Amino acid sequence: MAKEITSTLKGLYPDQTFPSAEVVPDSLILQIATVTSAPEGDVPVVRVPYVENDPTVGFVNEGEEIPTANPKLNEVLIQTKKLAIISEQSREASSYDESALAISTSLQRAITMKADHAFLNSETDPTGLWNMAGVIDAGTVTDSFDPFTDAIMGIEANMGKATAIVIDPASWGALSKLKYTSGVLQLGSPAEQASRTLFGLPVYVTPSMEAGHALVVSREDLIAAVGQIGLNISTEAAFRADSIVYRAIWRIGWNVVHPDRMAKVAITLPAGKAKA
Numbered sequence: 001m002a003k004e005i006t007s008t009l010k011g012l013y014p015d016q017t018f019p020s021a022e023v024v025p026d027s028l029i030l031q032i033a034t035v036t037s038a039p040e041g042d043v044p045v046v047r048v049p050y051v052e053n054d055p056t057v058g059f060v061n062e063g064e065e066i067p068t069a070n071p072k073l074n075e076v077l078i079q080t081k082k083l084a085i086i087s088e089q090s091r092e093a094s095s096y097d098e099s100a101l102a103i104s105t106s107l108q109r110a111i112t113m114k115a116d117h118a119f120l121n122s123e124t125d126p127t128g129l130w131n132m133a134g135v136i137d138a139g140t141v142t143d144s145f146d147p148f149t150d151a152i153m154g155i156e157a158n159m160g161k162a163t164a165i166v167i168d169p170a171s172w173g174a175l176s177k178l179k180y181t182s183g184v185l186q187l188g189s190p191a192e193q194a195s196r197t198l199f200g201l202p203v204y205v206t207p208s209m210e211a212g213h214a215l216v217v218s219r220e221d222l223i224a225a226v227g228q229i230g231l232n233i234s235t236e237a238a239f240r241a242d243s244i245v246y247r248a249i250w251r252i253g254w255n256v257v258h259p260d261r262m263a264k265v266a267i268t269l270p271a272g273k274a275k276a
Helices: 030-031 097-121 146-156 169-176
Strands: 016-018 033-038 046-051 072-090 134-140 164-167 201-205 214-215 220-235 245-254 263-267
Touching: 030 097, 030 164, 030 201, 030 220, 072 097, 072 220, 097 245, 134 146, 146 214, 146 263, 164 169, 169 201, 169 263
Parallel strands: 033 220, 134 263, 164 201
Antiparallel strands: 016 220, 046 072, 072 245, 164 214, 214 263, 220 245
16 A cells, blocks of 8 residues: 655655645745745746826716726735755665655754744845835834834835734834833733734744844735745755755745835844844
8 A cells, every 4th residue: 555645745855746735835025925826937027016006086076977086006016036956865764755755854943933034134136125225113112012013004104905014023022021111021021822823913033033123014915925845855966975856946025015014113122122
């Protein structure tokens, strides 16, 4: 009877592609963006149409002709790039299910971490979210959550809707320790929190975000082009070493329709917590 291929191990079998949500479900780009498919090619660009300005609506008298008012359309260009990784393992080691599981998990984790870091911090082509021009600067958290209030209100004032917060682990720890003058934790007891939320928004904590930084984003204004993940195996590439070679590839890209519907928040960290 053939052995069942589990969702974790199936990527280690020859020439297969899988929906990215199956292989890297925790990837940030899948969690906070509006996702469309990514094309293949040397310099693939995705063109995504969007409504730049809504049509004007007015009152009319009975029997009068209703004036035409069309929405103003535009398009956002999404530059995509291919992530790739090669991993080699001896034939003897690869014969154990435990070894294959370890390789599969490692590849998944490496792809997720690289994608998250680029998504937040890339300098160009495409520019990471933290480096996007035109993003609201909502100030610095010191002893209250007021900057997050300003961030959410700023996004809403620009006709957006805040849908998620991305933050680094040290900053989330600092926020969790903020207290009122009475000594009561402003976020409440961590033991009573079923999930990480702030102002009703889901909070995604990732080490890929620079320490002391947080982003408030609007999903409908953050568009991502995401391809399937190719997971392949070769017994010939390392023939002389009697080894198995695993390869994973993933094409992704993103862009922001209205940068002023995202907001940056800085968090004051205790000494020794910020990165150099």
